[in-house]
Amino acid sequence: MNKEEFLKKLEELLSDVDAAERSEAIHYYQEYFQDSEKAEEDVIKELGSPQEVAHSIREELAEKEIVLAGTVAGENAGGESQEAEQSKEAGWQTAGSFSANSDASQQSSSQEKEKKSMEPWVVVLIILAVIFVGIPVGLPLLGSALTLIVGIIGAMLGLVVAGAICFVVFGLAAVICFVVSIMKLVAAPLAGVIILGISLLLLGLCFLSALITWKMCSVVIPACVRGVVYLCRLPFRKNQEATV
């Protein structure tokens, strides 16, 4: 649809509206197209269909008549007419989130009603199904999942402990090597320098293991804990959503 078609359609749709009102609207939208720097198609996309545009104009006209009939005049639409307007304003809901929310809650409440009105034998059937299918299948699954989690936590703790041990051992070795190298430096300079180098290398390893341990403690483990907590909460959260 291009601009001409849009305006023509709009004119058609407003054919039963007062002629002056109609030409005013057409004039406005004609200018709107001219003033917009965007392509015609984009302007039309933003405006919506001619039906929507016509509807908004028609609605406005109808509303105005009510307001004008209900109050003195349009000149001072201060107190009274404004209140009248506010009380019946249904349009211009610029955001749908409120209404969307209420829709959602309505839906869930109707779901709840359905749940409540379930036949007793269905409930019994569900319980039986849970007992005969849920226990033999669910328990081992749950068990293995728990084992897996415990295993992962164990591995993490092991890594932390290993890191700590490495830190201590490398640190001690580095200090010992350093002391030895200082003593050797005078008697056998070459060996002394080599041992000094080894001690520096050990010091580096010591720092590295300290860093790894630190990261494990501060990042990996808290993340795991959060994950586990999230998993544990999951069933409860679903319940909450269902009851709300």
Place this chain on the structure above:
Amino acid sequence: MVFNTGAALLDAIVLAVVSKEEGGTYGYKITQQVRQVIELSESTLYPVLRRLQKYGFLEVYDMECGGRNRRYYKLTMSGTTQLAMYRREWKEYAGKINGMFEGGAIYE
């Protein structure tokens, strides 16, 4: 935006936007400026402008611009009064709401 913009507030915003331009402003520009503050479908604005015009708050005049006539809107005297009223009302309303949201207990 989760809050609705009612007819009165929309009127007030449009009047405020138009009042910013000394020599008046035109439909497309008003739409774009209103859309900077509230979400609003592009087709909502024409009816509002028309209504404000009928109430006598806005007046229109055609002015030559780039080889064609363009329709400009500007506030009338009563439009200016109306806008002042809206400003006052809004200040009071927003003040109350802010007090409720940010202030302490409101028990008497």
